[in-house]
Amino acid sequence: MENKANAARYYDIHEEKVFNSGHQACPGCGQALAFRYVLNTMGPETIAVVPPSCAAIISGPQPYSSMRIPVYQTTLEASAASAAGIKRALIARGKEHVHAIAIAGDGGTYDIGFQALSSAAERGEDIIYFCMDNEGYMNTGTQKSSSTPRYAYTTSTPGGKPTKKKNLAEIMAAHQIPYVATATVGFPDDLVRKVKKAKEIKGTRVIIILTPCLDGWGLADNASVKISRLAVFTGIFPLYEVENGVKYTLTHGSDGTPISAYLKPQRRYRHLTAEQIDTIQQEVDEQYDILLRRVKCFA
Ligand SMILES: Cc1ncc(C[n+]2csc(CCOP(=O)(O)OP(=O)(O)O)c2C)c(N)n1
Ligand code: SF4
Ligand SMILES: [Mg+2]
Numbered sequence: 001m002e003n004k005a006n007a008a009r010y011y012d013i014h015e016e017k018v019f020n021s022g023h024q025a026c027p028g029c030g031q032a033l034a035f036r037y038v039l040n041t042m043g044p045e046t047i048a049v050v051p052p053s054c055a056a057i058i059s060g061p062q063p064y065s066s067m068r069i070p071v072y073q074t075t076l077e078a079s080a081a082s083a084a085g086i087k088r089a090l091i092a093r094g095k096e097h098v099h100a101i102a103i104a105g106d107g108g109t110y111d112i113g114f115q116a117l118s119s120a121a122e123r124g125e126d127i128i129y130f131c132m133d134n135e136g137y138m139n140t141g142t143q144k145s146s147s148t149p150r151y152a153y154t155t156s157t158p159g160g161k162p163t164k165k166k167n168l169a170e171i172m173a174a175h176q177i178p179y180v181a182t183a184t185v186g187f188p189d190d191l192v193r194k195v196k197k198a199k200e201i202k203g204t205r206v207i208i209i210l211t212p213c214l215d216g217w218g219l220a221d222n223a224s225v226k227i228s229r230l231a232v233f234t235g236i237f238p239l240y241e242v243e244n245g246v247k248y249t250l251t252h253g254s255d256g257t258p259i260s261a262y263l264k265p266q267r268r269y270r271h272l273t274a275e276q277i278d279t280i281q282q283e284v285d286e287q288y289d290i291l292l293r294r295v296k297c298f299a
Contacts (some may be wrong), residue, residue, distance in 0.1 A: 018042065018068050020067070023035070024066075029213070030212040033211075034185050035058055039067060041196060042128075044069060049073075050104070051079045051105070052108070078116050080116040081120060083102040084100070084125035087126050106168075117172075124177070125203075127205070129207070132211045134212065135152065141155055142216040147166060151276050153269070176244055178203040179203075179206070181194045181240070182208050183208070184209060184211070184231060184232060186225045194207055197241075227262070230257065238250060247298050249298075259277065
Protein backbone atom coordinates (compact mmCIF):
# COMPACT_ATOMS: atom_id res chain seq x y z
CA MET A 1 0.00 0.00 0.00
CA GLU A 2 2.78 2.37 1.09
CA ASN A 3 4.83 1.41 -2.02
CA LYS A 4 1.87 2.04 -4.31
CA ALA A 5 1.38 5.49 -2.80
CA ASN A 6 5.08 6.24 -3.29
CA ALA A 7 5.03 4.95 -6.84
CA ALA A 8 2.10 7.25 -7.62
CA ARG A 9 3.96 10.22 -6.14
CA TYR A 10 7.16 9.54 -8.08
CA TYR A 11 5.25 8.95 -11.29
CA ASP A 12 3.79 12.41 -10.75
CA ILE A 13 7.30 13.87 -10.34
CA HIS A 14 8.49 12.43 -13.66
CA GLU A 15 5.44 13.10 -15.78
CA GLU A 16 7.07 15.75 -18.01
CA LYS A 17 10.27 14.55 -19.66
CA VAL A 18 12.03 17.89 -19.92
CA PHE A 19 15.35 16.70 -18.45
CA ASN A 20 17.11 13.95 -20.39
CA SER A 21 19.51 11.23 -19.36
CA GLY A 22 23.01 11.42 -20.86
CA HIS A 23 23.93 14.71 -19.17
CA GLN A 24 27.47 15.37 -17.93
CA ALA A 25 27.08 15.62 -14.15
CA CYS A 26 29.34 13.45 -11.97
CA PRO A 27 27.52 10.13 -11.34
CA GLY A 28 25.48 10.53 -8.14
CA CYS A 29 25.50 14.35 -8.21
CA GLY A 30 22.73 15.89 -6.09
CA GLN A 31 22.29 18.71 -8.54
CA ALA A 32 21.39 16.39 -11.41
CA LEU A 33 18.53 15.06 -9.27
CA ALA A 34 17.39 18.61 -8.57
CA PHE A 35 17.43 19.36 -12.32
CA ARG A 36 15.20 16.37 -12.89
CA TYR A 37 12.63 17.37 -10.27
CA VAL A 38 12.64 21.07 -11.16
CA LEU A 39 12.51 20.77 -14.95
CA ASN A 40 10.07 17.91 -15.13
CA THR A 41 7.76 19.86 -12.81
CA MET A 42 8.16 23.16 -14.69
CA GLY A 43 7.21 21.40 -17.94
CA PRO A 44 7.87 22.28 -21.59
CA GLU A 45 6.42 25.82 -21.48
CA THR A 46 9.63 27.11 -19.90
CA ILE A 47 12.74 28.98 -20.99
CA ALA A 48 15.83 28.55 -18.80
CA VAL A 49 18.77 30.83 -18.16
CA VAL A 50 21.96 29.18 -16.91
CA PRO A 51 25.20 30.99 -15.93
CA PRO A 52 28.67 29.38 -15.75
CA SER A 53 28.46 26.67 -13.05
CA CYS A 54 27.97 22.92 -12.77
CA ALA A 55 24.42 23.70 -13.95
CA ALA A 56 25.93 24.82 -17.26
CA ILE A 57 27.90 21.55 -17.49
CA ILE A 58 24.77 19.55 -16.70
CA SER A 59 22.64 21.48 -19.18
CA GLY A 60 25.34 20.84 -21.78
CA PRO A 61 27.74 22.68 -24.13
CA GLN A 62 26.38 23.89 -27.44
CA PRO A 63 25.18 22.27 -29.68
CA TYR A 64 24.25 19.62 -27.09
CA SER A 65 21.60 20.01 -24.40
CA SER A 66 20.14 17.77 -21.72
CA MET A 67 17.06 20.01 -21.52
CA ARG A 68 14.19 19.82 -24.00
CA ILE A 69 13.48 23.53 -23.64
CA PRO A 70 15.27 26.66 -24.89
CA VAL A 71 18.32 27.46 -22.75
CA TYR A 72 20.25 30.74 -22.70
CA GLN A 73 23.72 30.55 -21.20
CA THR A 74 24.36 33.97 -19.70
CA THR A 75 27.20 35.49 -17.66
CA LEU A 76 27.79 34.69 -14.00
CA GLU A 77 26.55 38.16 -12.98
CA ALA A 78 23.38 38.33 -15.02
CA SER A 79 21.07 35.32 -14.47
CA ALA A 80 18.18 37.21 -12.89
CA ALA A 81 18.45 40.13 -15.35
CA SER A 82 18.54 37.71 -18.31
CA ALA A 83 15.50 35.77 -17.08
CA ALA A 84 13.65 39.04 -16.46
CA GLY A 85 14.44 40.25 -19.99
CA ILE A 86 13.22 36.99 -21.50
CA LYS A 87 9.98 37.17 -19.50
CA ARG A 88 9.37 40.76 -20.61
CA ALA A 89 9.93 39.74 -24.25
CA LEU A 90 7.51 36.82 -23.80
CA ILE A 91 4.86 39.16 -22.41
CA ALA A 92 5.40 41.61 -25.29
CA ARG A 93 4.82 38.73 -27.73
CA GLY A 94 1.64 37.56 -26.01
CA LYS A 95 3.26 34.47 -24.46
CA GLU A 96 2.79 35.35 -20.82
CA HIS A 97 2.02 31.73 -19.93
CA VAL A 98 5.63 30.66 -20.67
CA HIS A 99 7.81 30.64 -17.55
CA ALA A 100 11.25 32.23 -17.47
CA ILE A 101 13.52 30.55 -14.96
CA ALA A 102 17.11 30.91 -13.87
CA ILE A 103 19.14 27.95 -12.63
CA ALA A 104 22.30 29.27 -10.99
CA GLY A 105 24.87 28.06 -8.48
CA ASP A 106 25.46 29.59 -5.06
CA GLY A 107 28.53 31.52 -6.26
CA GLY A 108 26.40 32.93 -9.07
CA THR A 109 23.64 33.82 -6.60
CA TYR A 110 24.96 34.63 -3.11
CA ASP A 111 27.99 36.49 -4.56
CA ILE A 112 28.52 37.32 -8.22
CA GLY A 113 24.87 37.41 -9.40
CA PHE A 114 23.45 38.90 -6.22
CA GLN A 115 23.05 42.47 -7.47
CA ALA A 116 21.00 41.29 -10.47
CA LEU A 117 18.84 39.07 -8.26
CA SER A 118 18.25 41.77 -5.66
CA SER A 119 17.24 44.34 -8.23
CA ALA A 120 15.00 41.86 -10.11
CA ALA A 121 13.28 41.18 -6.76
CA GLU A 122 12.96 44.90 -6.05
CA ARG A 123 11.36 45.42 -9.50
CA GLY A 124 9.07 42.44 -8.96
CA GLU A 125 10.19 40.66 -12.14
CA ASP A 126 8.00 37.67 -13.00
CA ILE A 127 10.65 34.95 -12.82
CA ILE A 128 11.40 31.79 -10.85
CA TYR A 129 15.00 31.73 -9.66
CA PHE A 130 16.48 28.39 -8.60
CA CYS A 131 19.74 28.49 -6.68
CA MET A 132 21.54 25.13 -6.82
CA ASP A 133 23.35 25.53 -3.53
CA ASN A 134 26.38 23.23 -3.29
CA GLU A 135 28.09 25.65 -0.91
CA GLY A 136 31.10 26.56 -3.03
CA TYR A 137 32.49 27.34 -6.46
CA MET A 138 32.59 23.68 -7.44
CA ASN A 139 32.86 23.87 -11.21
CA THR A 140 36.17 25.73 -10.91
CA GLY A 141 37.74 23.46 -8.27
CA THR A 142 35.96 23.97 -4.92
CA GLN A 143 36.68 27.54 -3.90
CA LYS A 144 34.69 29.11 -1.06
CA SER A 145 31.58 31.20 -1.70
CA SER A 146 29.60 33.18 0.85
CA SER A 147 27.34 30.12 1.05
CA THR A 148 30.22 27.91 2.29
CA PRO A 149 29.51 27.07 5.95
CA ARG A 150 31.84 27.89 8.83
CA TYR A 151 34.93 25.64 9.14
CA ALA A 152 34.35 23.84 5.81
CA TYR A 153 37.51 23.07 3.86
CA THR A 154 37.71 24.50 0.35
CA THR A 155 40.79 25.00 -1.83
CA SER A 156 40.71 28.73 -0.98
CA THR A 157 40.10 28.09 2.74
CA PRO A 158 42.53 25.22 3.37
CA GLY A 159 42.33 25.69 7.16
CA GLY A 160 38.49 25.81 7.08
CA LYS A 161 36.31 28.86 6.34
CA PRO A 162 36.47 31.19 9.35
CA THR A 163 33.05 32.83 8.81
CA LYS A 164 29.38 31.78 8.69
CA LYS A 165 27.26 30.87 5.66
CA LYS A 166 25.30 33.86 4.39
CA ASN A 167 21.56 33.45 5.04
CA LEU A 168 20.21 34.07 1.55
CA ALA A 169 16.66 32.88 2.29
CA GLU A 170 16.30 35.62 4.93
CA ILE A 171 17.91 38.23 2.67
CA MET A 172 15.45 37.42 -0.12
CA ALA A 173 12.54 37.30 2.35
CA ALA A 174 13.51 40.83 3.41
CA HIS A 175 12.80 41.91 -0.20
CA GLN A 176 9.17 40.95 0.63
CA ILE A 177 8.78 39.05 -2.65
CA PRO A 178 5.81 36.70 -2.96
CA TYR A 179 7.69 33.44 -2.46
CA VAL A 180 11.00 32.27 -1.02
CA ALA A 181 11.59 28.61 -0.16
CA THR A 182 14.37 26.25 0.80
CA ALA A 183 14.35 22.68 -0.52
CA THR A 184 16.67 19.75 -1.02
CA VAL A 185 16.97 16.60 -3.09
CA GLY A 186 16.52 14.41 0.00
CA PHE A 187 12.85 15.48 0.14
CA PRO A 188 11.68 15.21 -3.48
CA ASP A 189 7.95 15.57 -2.86
CA ASP A 190 8.54 18.71 -0.79
CA LEU A 191 10.74 20.10 -3.58
CA VAL A 192 8.21 19.28 -6.28
CA ARG A 193 5.36 20.77 -4.25
CA LYS A 194 7.32 24.02 -3.85
CA VAL A 195 8.08 24.19 -7.59
CA LYS A 196 4.37 23.64 -8.35
CA LYS A 197 3.42 26.33 -5.84
CA ALA A 198 5.94 28.80 -7.30
CA LYS A 199 4.48 28.17 -10.77
CA GLU A 200 1.07 29.33 -9.54
CA ILE A 201 2.39 32.63 -8.12
CA LYS A 202 3.23 35.81 -10.05
CA GLY A 203 6.28 37.96 -9.29
CA THR A 204 9.79 37.08 -8.19
CA ARG A 205 10.02 33.62 -6.66
CA VAL A 206 13.24 32.16 -5.29
CA ILE A 207 13.88 28.53 -4.35
CA ILE A 208 17.22 27.67 -2.75
CA ILE A 209 17.95 23.97 -3.21
CA LEU A 210 20.68 22.28 -1.18
CA THR A 211 22.45 20.05 -3.73
CA PRO A 212 25.39 18.15 -2.19
CA CYS A 213 28.53 18.09 -4.33
CA LEU A 214 30.28 14.71 -4.09
CA ASP A 215 33.74 15.96 -4.93
CA GLY A 216 33.56 19.33 -3.14
CA TRP A 217 32.08 17.90 0.07
CA GLY A 218 34.11 14.67 -0.02
CA LEU A 219 31.19 12.27 -0.19
CA ALA A 220 30.65 8.72 -1.38
CA ASP A 221 28.93 8.47 -4.79
CA ASN A 222 25.70 7.25 -3.22
CA ALA A 223 25.56 9.75 -0.33
CA SER A 224 23.87 12.75 -1.89
CA VAL A 225 20.31 12.05 -0.77
CA LYS A 226 21.30 10.74 2.66
CA ILE A 227 23.45 13.78 3.48
CA SER A 228 20.78 16.22 2.35
CA ARG A 229 18.26 14.49 4.65
CA LEU A 230 20.76 14.77 7.51
CA ALA A 231 21.10 18.50 6.75
CA VAL A 232 17.39 18.82 7.45
CA PHE A 233 17.19 16.44 10.46
CA THR A 234 20.09 18.21 12.22
CA GLY A 235 18.53 21.63 11.56
CA ILE A 236 21.49 23.05 9.63
CA PHE A 237 19.31 23.35 6.51
CA PRO A 238 15.62 23.43 7.54
CA LEU A 239 13.02 23.36 4.79
CA TYR A 240 10.62 26.29 4.89
CA GLU A 241 8.69 28.84 2.90
CA VAL A 242 8.29 32.59 3.35
CA GLU A 243 5.37 34.28 1.60
CA ASN A 244 5.48 38.08 1.12
CA GLY A 245 8.30 38.34 3.65
CA VAL A 246 6.06 37.51 6.61
CA LYS A 247 4.26 34.16 6.37
CA TYR A 248 6.77 31.54 7.53
CA THR A 249 5.92 27.83 7.16
CA LEU A 250 8.28 25.07 8.27
CA THR A 251 7.83 22.07 5.97
CA HIS A 252 10.55 19.76 7.35
CA GLY A 253 12.78 20.54 10.33
CA SER A 254 15.15 19.17 12.93
CA ASP A 255 14.40 15.94 14.77
CA GLY A 256 17.22 16.59 17.25
CA THR A 257 19.91 14.64 15.38
CA PRO A 258 23.30 16.03 16.53
CA ILE A 259 25.26 18.00 13.96
CA SER A 260 28.18 15.54 14.21
CA ALA A 261 26.06 12.98 12.29
CA TYR A 262 25.97 15.41 9.36
CA LEU A 263 29.62 16.53 9.57
CA LYS A 264 31.25 13.12 9.98
CA PRO A 265 30.61 11.62 6.52
CA GLN A 266 32.00 14.74 4.78
CA ARG A 267 35.72 15.01 4.01
CA ARG A 268 35.50 18.84 4.01
CA TYR A 269 34.96 18.64 7.80
CA ARG A 270 37.41 15.92 8.72
CA HIS A 271 39.89 18.39 10.32
CA LEU A 272 37.33 19.68 12.88
CA THR A 273 38.15 19.72 16.59
CA ALA A 274 35.53 18.83 19.22
CA GLU A 275 35.38 22.53 20.12
CA GLN A 276 34.62 23.53 16.53
CA ILE A 277 31.87 20.92 16.31
CA ASP A 278 30.36 22.40 19.51
CA THR A 279 30.50 25.89 17.98
CA ILE A 280 28.68 24.68 14.85
CA GLN A 281 26.06 22.90 17.01
CA GLN A 282 25.50 26.09 19.00
CA GLU A 283 25.09 28.21 15.87
CA VAL A 284 22.71 25.71 14.30
CA ASP A 285 20.59 25.66 17.48
CA GLU A 286 20.49 29.46 17.64
CA GLN A 287 19.48 29.86 14.00
CA TYR A 288 16.88 27.12 14.26
CA ASP A 289 15.33 28.77 17.33
CA ILE A 290 15.09 32.08 15.46
CA LEU A 291 13.33 30.30 12.57
CA LEU A 292 10.88 28.55 14.92
CA ARG A 293 10.05 31.90 16.55
CA ARG A 294 9.29 33.39 13.13
CA VAL A 295 7.08 30.42 12.23
CA LYS A 296 5.26 30.71 15.58
CA CYS A 297 4.90 34.46 15.23
CA PHE A 298 2.88 34.00 12.04
CA ALA A 299 0.77 31.17 13.50
C1 LIG B 1 32.63 37.23 -13.34
C2 LIG B 1 33.16 35.83 -13.40
N1 LIG B 1 34.04 35.43 -12.46
C3 LIG B 1 34.51 34.17 -12.48
C4 LIG B 1 34.11 33.29 -13.45
C5 LIG B 1 34.67 31.88 -13.47
N2 LIG B 1 33.70 30.90 -13.01
C6 LIG B 1 32.99 30.14 -13.86
S1 LIG B 1 31.98 29.05 -13.10
C7 LIG B 1 32.50 29.57 -11.58
C8 LIG B 1 31.99 28.89 -10.33
C9 LIG B 1 30.57 29.19 -10.07
O1 LIG B 1 30.23 28.67 -8.81
P1 LIG B 1 28.70 28.40 -8.47
O2 LIG B 1 27.87 29.50 -8.97
O3 LIG B 1 28.58 28.09 -7.02
O4 LIG B 1 28.37 27.12 -9.33
P2 LIG B 1 28.93 25.60 -9.16
O5 LIG B 1 30.13 25.52 -10.05
O6 LIG B 1 29.26 25.37 -7.73
O7 LIG B 1 27.81 24.75 -9.62
C10 LIG B 1 33.45 30.60 -11.69
C11 LIG B 1 34.11 31.27 -10.56
C12 LIG B 1 33.18 33.75 -14.43
N3 LIG B 1 32.70 32.93 -15.37
N4 LIG B 1 32.70 35.01 -14.37
S1 SF4 C 1 31.46 18.82 -9.24
FE1 SF4 C 1 29.88 18.45 -7.68
S2 SF4 C 1 28.06 19.70 -8.24
FE2 SF4 C 1 29.45 19.58 -10.01
S3 SF4 C 1 28.64 17.85 -11.24
FE3 SF4 C 1 30.26 17.01 -9.89
S4 SF4 C 1 29.19 16.32 -7.99
FE4 SF4 C 1 27.80 17.67 -9.16
MG1 LIG D 1 28.30 26.26 -6.09
